[in-house]
Amino acid sequence: MRLATVMLSPLFAVGLVAQSKGPLLGLPHGFSIDLTTSLPATSAGRLRLTDAGIDGVLPPSRTPSPTIPDFSTFLGGAAVDVDAFSLGWDWIDSTPLGEAVVPPGQWAALTYTVSRATVGVPGKAIYDEALGGDAAADVFAYVIPGSALWATVIGVPFRSVDATEMAAFGGGPGNVDAHDVYAALIYQENPDIAALLPAPTVYFSVTDASKAAIPAAWTTSPAAVSGATVFATTWIPGSLSWTTPVVALTAVDLGIDPAEDLDALALDVAHGVLLFSTDLLLPPPGGVARNQLLFSVVFSGIHVPYRLPTGPELSDELGLGLGPDDIDGICALDPGGPGAPSPVLLDRMIGAVPQALPTSFPTLLQASAFRHQDPVTGNLLASTWMTGWPPPGTPQTSLAISGVAFGGPFSSYLILDVFVRPDPSNPWQGHPQHTDLVVPPTLSLSGAQMAYLWGALSLSSFDVSLPVVVTL
Numbered sequence: 001m002r003l004a005t006v007m008l009s010p011l012f013a014v015g016l017v018a019q020s021k022g023p024l025l026g027l028p029h030g031f032s033i034d035l036t037t038s039l040p041a042t043s044a045g046r047l048r049l050t051d052a053g054i055d056g057v058l059p060p061s062r063t064p065s066p067t068i069p070d071f072s073t074f075l076g077g078a079a080v081d082v083d084a085f086s087l088g089w090d091w092i093d094s095t096p097l098g099e100a101v102v103p104p105g106q107w108a109a110l111t112y113t114v115s116r117a118t119v120g121v122p123g124k125a126i127y128d129e130a131l132g133g134d135a136a137a138d139v140f141a142y143v144i145p146g147s148a149l150w151a152t153v154i155g156v157p158f159r160s161v162d163a164t165e166m167a168a169f170g171g172g173p174g175n176v177d178a179h180d181v182y183a184a185l186i187y188q189e190n191p192d193i194a195a196l197l198p199a200p201t202v203y204f205s206v207t208d209a210s211k212a213a214i215p216a217a218w219t220t221s222p223a224a225v226s227g228a229t230v231f232a233t234t235w236i237p238g239s240l241s242w243t244t245p246v247v248a249l250t251a252v253d254l255g256i257d258p259a260e261d262l263d264a265l266a267l268d269v270a271h272g273v274l275l276f277s278t279d280l281l282l283p284p285p286g287g288v289a290r291n292q293l294l295f296s297v298v299f300s301g302i303h304v305p306y307r308l309p310t311g312p313e314l315s316d317e318l319g320l321g322l323g324p325d326d327i328d329g330i331c332a333l334d335p336g337g338p339g340a341p342s343p344v345l346l347d348r349m350i351g352a353v354p355q356a357l358p359t360s361f362p363t364l365l366q367a368s369a370f371r372h373q374d375p376v377t378g379n380l381l382a383s384t385w386m387t388g389w390p391p392p393g394t395p396q397t398s399l400a401i402s403g404v405a406f407g408g409p410f411s412s413y414l415i416l417d418v419f420v421r422p423d424p425s426n427p428w429q430g431h432p433q434h435t436d437l438v439v440p441p442t443l444s445l446s447g448a449q450m451a452y453l454w455g456a457l458s459l460s461s462f463d464v465s466l467p468v469v470v471t472l
Contacts, residue, residue, distance in 0.1 A: 018128060018129075018132075018159075018429050018430075019159075019366065019387040019388065019428075019429040019430025019432075020054065020158075020159050020160055020161055020162055020165060020366070020387055020429070020430065020432070021158040021159060021160075021366040021387065021430075022141055022143070022153055022156075022158030022160055022366060022368070023109075023141075023143065023149065023153050023350075023351070023352065023353045023367075023368055023466075023468070024109060024111065024141040024158070024160040024350070024368060025158075025160055025161075025366050025367065025368035025385055025386075025387060026052055026053040026054050026160070026161060026165070026368055026370070026385040026432070026434075027052070027111065027139060027141065027160045027161055027181060027185075027350075027368070027370075028049070028050050028051050028052045028181070028184035028185050028188060028189050028370070028372075029049075029050055029111065029139055029161070029179055029180065029181045029183070029184050029185070029331070030047050030048065030049050030050075030071065030085075030179070030180045030181070030182075030183025030184045030188075031047070031048055031050070031113070031176045031178060031179050031180075031329070032044060032045070032046065032047055032048070032082045032083070032085070032176070032177060032178040033048075033174055033175060033176060033177060034081065034083070034116075034175045034177045035081055036175070037137070037169065037174035037175050037176075038169060038170035038172075038174070039167060039168075039169055039170065039174060040168075040170070044081040044082065044177075044210075045075050045078070045079065045080055045081060045082055046071070046072045047071035047072065047074070047082070047085065047178075047183060047202075048071075048167075049061065049071065049183055049184035049187065049188040050161070050166045050167070050184050050188070051184070051188055051189060051372065052189055052370040052372050052383060052385070053370075053383065053385050053432075053434055054161075054165040054166075054385060054387075054428055054432045054434075055165070056164055056165055056166065056167065056168060056428075057167070057168070058166065058167045059188060059375065060375070061188075062187065062188060062191060062375060064240050065240070066237030066238070066240070067191065067194045067195045067197075067237065068187055068191055068194060069187065069199075069200055069235040069242075070240065071183060071187075071202070073241070073242060074202050074204075074233050074235075074242045074245075075245070076215070076233075076242065076244065076245070078213060078214065078215050078218075079210070079213045080206040080207075080210045080211075080213045080214060081206055081207040081209065081210040082177075082178050082204050082205070082206055082207075083177045083178055083205060083206065083207045083227075083261070083262075083263045083279075083328065084178050084204060084205040084230075084262055084263055084264050084265040084276070084328075084329070085178045085180055085183075085202055085203060085204035085205075085265065086180050086202075086203045086204075086265045086266055086267040086274075086331070087180055087182045087183055087200050087201065087202060087203070088201055088203055088267045088268070088269035089182045089268075089269070089270075089343065089344050090182075090266040090267055090268045090274075090275070090331055090332040090333075091108070091268055091270070091271070091332055091333060091334035091336070091342065091346070092266060092268040092271060092273050092274070092275055092295070092332045092334075093106075093108040093144065093332075093334055094273060094295055094306065095309075096297060097304065098295035098303075098304040098305065098306050098307060099307060099308065099309045100144050100145075100146075100306060100307065100308055100309070100314060101146065101309055102144055102145075102146035102147050102148075102334070103337060103340070104148070104337075105148050105337045105338070106147070106148060106334055106335065106336060106337045106340075107143065107144075107147035107148050107149045107334065107335065107352060108143070108144045108146075108147055108332070108333065108334040109141055109142060109143045109144060109147070109332075109333045109334075110141065110142045110144065110266075110275075110314070110318070110330065110331070110332055110333070111139055111140065111141045111160065111179065111181055111330070111331045111333065112139075112140050112141075112142075112179065112264070112318060112327055112329055112330045112331070113136070113137075113138070113139060113140070113176045113177070113179045113264075113327070113328055113329035113330075114126055114135055114136060114138075114140070114320070114325065114326060114327060114328060114329075115136060115175065115177070115263075115280075115324070115325075115326035115327075115328045116136040116173075116175050117324035117325075117326065118130060118135060118136065118320065118324060118325045118326055119321060119323065119324065119325060120135070120319050120320065120321060120325065121316075121319050121320070121321045124157050124319030125140055125157040125158055125159045125319055126140060126157065126318075126319040126320065126325075127319065127321075128159075129159055129162075133173050134162070134163045134164070134169075134173040134174070136173060136174065136175040136176065136328075137163030137169060137173060137174035137175060137176045138159055138161065138162050138163050138176075139159070139160045139161040139166075139176070139179065140157055140158065140159055140160060140318070140319070141157070141158050141159075141160040142155075142156070142157050142158070142314075142317065142318050143155065143156070144308075144314075145308060148354060149352060149353050149354060150353050150354065150355055150356055150466050152356075152363070152466070153353055153466070155317065157317070157318050157319040162428070162429065163176075164428065165428055165432075175328075176328075176329060177263065177328045177329065178204070178264075178328070178329050179264075179329025179330065179331055180266075180329075180331050181331045181333060182331070182344060185346075185349050185350075185370075186344060186349075187200075189349070189370065189371070189372035189373065190349055190371060190372060190373060191373055192373060192380070192444070193344070193345050193348070193349070196345070197343075197344060199234055199235045199236070199237055200234070200235050201232050201233065201234040201235075202232065202233055202234075202242075203230055203231070203232050203248055203249075203265065203267050204230070204231055204232075204233075204245075204265075205227060205228070205229060205230050205231070205261075205262045205263070205265060206227060206231075207227055207261060207263075208226070208227030208228075208259075208260075208261040208279070208282055209227075210227075211225055211226055211227050212225075215245075217244050218231060218244065218245045218246065218247070219246070219247050221247070221250075223250070223251070223258050224247045224250055224258075226250075226251055226258040226259070227260065227261035227262060227263075227279075227282070228250075228251035228254065228256050228257065228258050228259075228260045228261060228262050228278075229247055229249070229250055229251065229258075229262075230247075230248045230249035230250075230254075230262065230265065230267075231245040231246065231247060231248060232245060232246055232247075232248035233245040233246075249274075249298070249299070252301055253298070253299050253300075253301060254276065254296055254301070254303060255296065255300070255301045255302050255303045256278060256284060256290075256303070257284050257285055259282065259285075260278050260279070260282050260283070260284055261278060261279035261281075261282045262276055262277070262278055262279075263277055263278060263279045263326070263327075263328045264276060264277035264327050264328050264329050264330040265330065266330045266331050266332045267298075268332065270343060272297060272298045273295065273296065273297055273298060274295075274296055274298060275293060275294065275295055275296075275306055275330050275332060276294050276296065276303075276330070277290075277292050277293060277294065277326070277327040277328065277330060278290050278294075279326065279328075280292075280324060280325075280326045291305040291313060291315055292315040292320055292325065292326060292327045293305065293306045293313070293314050293315040293318070293327055293330065294306065315327070333346060333350070334346070335347035335350065335352070345445070347471055348371055348445060348471055348472070349370060349371045349372075350368075350369075350370060350371075351368060351369030351370065351384070351452070351468040351469055351470045352468070352469050353367075353466040353467065353468055353469070354409075354469060355409065355466075355467070356466050356467075357409065357410070357453070357464070357467060359464065361462055361463060361464045362391055362463050362464075363463070363464055363465060363466055364388055364391065364393055364463050365386055365387070365388040365454050365455070365456055365463050365464060365465035366386060366387045366388050366430070366465065367384060367385065367386045367452065367453075367454045367465035367466065367468050368384065368385050368386075368468060369382065369383065369384040369385075369452050369468040369469075369470045370382075370383055371383075371439075371470065371472070379438045379439075380438070380439040380441070380444055381436045381437065381438060381439065382436075382437045382439050382450065382470050382472065383434055383435065383436045383437070384402060384434060384435050384452040384454070384468060384470075385432055385433070385434040386400065386402070386432065386433055386434070386454040386465060387428075387429070387430030387431065387432045388430050388431075388456060388463065388465075389421075389430070389431065389456055389458075389463075390456040390457060390458040390461040390462060390463050391461040391462075391463055392461075393463075395421075395422055395431065396422075396458050397421070397422070397458065397459075398421050398456055398457055398458040399418055399419065399420060399421065399456070399457045399458075400417075400418070400419040400421055400431075400433045400454065400455070400456050400457075401415060401417070401418050401419075401454065401455040401456075401457065402415075402416045402417045402433070402435040402452065402453070402454050403415050403416055403452070403453045403454075403455070404416055404437065404450055404451065404452055404453075405450065405451045405453070405467075406448075406449075406450050407449070408449060408451060408469075409451040409453070409467035409469055411451070413451075413453055416435045416437070417433070417435045419433045421433075433454075435452070437450075439472055443472045444472065445472070446472055447471060447472070448471075448472045449469055449470065449471050449472070450469070450470050450472065451467045451468065451469045451470070452467065452468045452470065453465060453467050453468075
């Protein structure tokens with residue numbers, strides 16, 4: 001129950017129960033499903049877009065326009081099963097040798113999905129979700145060490161979005177088998193930013209099992225009729241349609257065999273590099289499975305495991321174990337910095353958690369913030385979400401309180417919303433709450449900053465989140 005709410009004026013670590021967590025809590029994303037997943041109005045060849053936050057309902061698609069593509073038609077009717085896609089706007093922090101090095105003052109993260117058979121490593125997020133049976137439709141996230149964020153969110157795999165929090169999958173647990181954050185973050189949530197960008201290109205691969213349905217018009221090379229080929233198609237604003245897909249990267253370009261199946265892709269066109277994964281069920285000749293997160297320079301024909309400079313491979317850091325564990329969706333995020341800003345203004349769409357407040361309170365509450373445009377009212381919103389309970393972190397009679405500060409996280413906070421908990425209508429783990437503030441048009445893309453802070457209060461304890469700083 002919400003007790004109070006206000007509008008923004010022109011003056012302007014880990015909990016004890018399962019819940020979505022981290023600075024990318026409630027992250028919007030684009031995805032496709034496998035052939036055995038049941039989801040209304042969705043097929044294995046259609047991209048669906050979620051919105052920010054937790055509500056268990058997919059938003060209606062925005063009406064296609066010159067700047068808003070129709071992601072349901074990019075295959076041109078071909079009956080193929082998409083199992084990897086990227087808009088090419090991934091920002092991959094790496095040396096040419098595949099070492100994940102984050103530039104000073106920036107932060108970088110990976111978001112990823114896993115296959116149905118993935119078990120994970122005990123004590124990490126994938127394992128916990130696999131025990132519940134729905135890890136394959138969840139979205140996980142990992143902030144790369146060296147990032148300019150608060151230490152407790154770095155180097156720890158989080159579940160950012162649970163399957164139940166984004167959609168009502170039917171017929172048992174689902175499997176999200178392709179994943180890209182930018183598709184939803186830009187074209188569902190921020191159409192005004194979409195209008196500032198060139199027409200998007202979708203880079204995608206299809207499953208080895210559906211490669212026979214690849215249309216002849218897509219390639220003249222028999223070797224490219226493969227689950228290891230990356231195709232590309234570009235939105236045509238004038239006709240509100242897509243170009244005929246063409247081959248963008250071959251198996252040879254990636255250093256893999258055409259008989260393999262590329263099942264996850266993050267392509268960084270600006271820097272000419274990519275991350276990818278291959279299906280463990282189709283190993284290369286010789287039968288030795290590849291590392292589940294590979295780095296490659298575009299067209300080099302060479303790949304190496306993506307790793308930290310100190311040695312550990314990122315596939316291990318993300319919580320994957322041996323045996324059947326398989327990444328089947330990957331996306332790379334970095335909002336850039338003053339000298340190298342994100343080409344898609346990512347820093348304006350996702351809040352950051354650069355520090356904790358100098359208090360003695362615990363900081364077990366989880367919080368995130370996103371910029372997005374309400375599809376009904378057209379209002380531009382700066383919204384924040386939280387999960388968690390007062391110590392000891394278990395469900396109890398309590399209050400959740402959101403606040404905002406203008407001028408930085410160490411300024412005075414104004415109370416925004418107060419929620420009475422538990423609310424019987426809130427079924428999700430960690431009892432998520434959210435607050436929306438309307439951003440005046442004069443502040444949009446102005447660079448002004450605000451900070452959100454959450455508190456959770458019971459009769460005997462109090463907890464706060466890390467502050468989430470939003471750049472308008």
